[in-house]
Amino acid sequence: MDPSLLRESKSFKKRALEVPSVENKKKKEKALAEEPKVKKRSSFASPKLDASNYKSFVGSTPHKFGVLAKIVKHMQKRHLEGEDHPLTLDEILDETTQLDVSSSTKTWLANTALPENPKIETTDENTYMYKPVYKIRDKRSFLKLLRTYDLKGLGGVSLKDIQESLPNSEKILKHLQNDIIRLPGADKDEVLFYNDKTISFNVDEDFAKLWRQVPVDIDDEKIEQYLQKQGMKSMQNTKKRQVATVLSRKQMMKKKGLKRARDNVHLADLLNLETGETV
Numbered sequence: 001m002d003p004s005l006l007r008e009s010k011s012f013k014k015r016a017l018e019v020p021s022v023e024n025k026k027k028k029e030k031a032l033a034e035e036p037k038v039k040k041r042s043s044f045a046s047p048k049l050d051a052s053n054y055k056s057f058v059g060s061t062p063h064k065f066g067v068l069a070k071i072v073k074h075m076q077k078r079h080l081e082g083e084d085h086p087l088t089l090d091e092i093l094d095e096t097t098q099l100d101v102s103s104s105t106k107t108w109l110a111n112t113a114l115p116e117n118p119k120i121e122t123t124d125e126n127t128y129m130y131k132p133v134y135k136i137r138d139k140r141s142f143l144k145l146l147r148t149y150d151l152k153g154l155g156g157v158s159l160k161d162i163q164e165s166l167p168n169s170e171k172i173l174k175h176l177q178n179d180i181i182r183l184p185g186a187d188k189d190e191v192l193f194y195n196d197k198t199i200s201f202n203v204d205e206d207f208a209k210l211w212r213q214v215p216v217d218i219d220d221e222k223i224e225q226y227l228q229k230q231g232m233k234s235m236q237n238t239k240k241r242q243v244a245t246v247l248s249r250k251q252m253m254k255k256k257g258l259k260r261a262r263d264n265v266h267l268a269d270l271l272n273l274e275t276g277e278t279v
Contacts, residue, residue, distance in 0.1 A: 064105050068113045070096050072130075075120060079130035082167045084137075086127035089114070132165035139172045143179060146194035156183070156191035 074096050075087075089110055093099050101109075114120050114128055121131035134157070136142045142162070149157060159182070163169045173180065181193040 064108060064113070067098055067101055067105060068109065068117070070098065071109070071114070072117065072119050075128065075130040076164065079132060080164075080167050080169075084129070086123050086125070086129045088127050092128060133161040134165040136162075136166050138167075139176055142166055142172060143176065143194070146180065146192065150194040150196060156181075156185075156193040158185065159190040159192055162192065 071092055074092070087095070089106065090099075093101060093106075110126075115122050119131055121129045123129065134145055136145055145157065149155060162173075166172060179195050181195045183191050183193065185191040
């Protein structure tokens with residue numbers, strides 16, 4: 001081949017490679033379109049948190065229950081201090097310094113939280129009071145409660161429940177210490193019983209000593225052995241037990257006068273197996 005033609009051919013191929021083709025451009029655009037787009041975070045995506053708007057953001061649910069807990073604690077304190085008049089929701093929020101709660105929190109308190117709380121009582125006028133375990137206000141109503149439990153055989157009442165229900169409970173319990181029996185209960189609590197002095201009586205010391213000497217960890221066998229040593233016979237059931245006999249089916253039928261059913265009796269007049277004749 002002519003050297004000049006060879007040089008022109010190489011020069012043409014070089015220029016062709018340097019010129020971008022439409023096809024290559026389309027491929028590049030398609031590849032860029034298929035790449036996942038990364039969203040840029042906007043500087044305005046989330047507002048700044050500060051002391052004025054913190055309560056309306058993501059931590060609002062714990063904040064709501066915090067508001068409720070503060071209200072219940074305040075209402076219980078009012079009750080134990082002798083204040084028994086009901087309050088509106090706004091008055092409660094004012095006394096607990098929580099007037100800055102949101103409208104949604106107030107709606108939740110009025111419609112759900114306070115009416116369904118076991119320690120809060122809602123009146124007909126949409127006001128609220130503390131709801132104690134026992135409705136007792138003084139030592140007279142407290143003693144009446146203990147007497148009622150004693151007469152009906154209901155046992156005692158929890159000291160913790162009395163402390164949460166009775167205003168000035170410690171002072172009243174100290175004043176009525178001779179009318180109350182205090183016994184230890186579960187979970188470091190105490191159980192209070194009414195001390196009925198009308199049934200109290202003096203027991204002779206000799207009887208008390210005998211009572212203390214009687215062991216309590218005895219069973220029926222030990223009682224029987226003790227009675228035998230003392231020359232006494234224990235009460236025993238001398239009647240012989242009747243052993244139930246299991247009768248067979250034949251014996252039962254014979255006893256009741258029943259005859260055993262025979263096979264093909266209902267075909268006796270149709271079949272004669274011995275002669276082979278059929279009717």
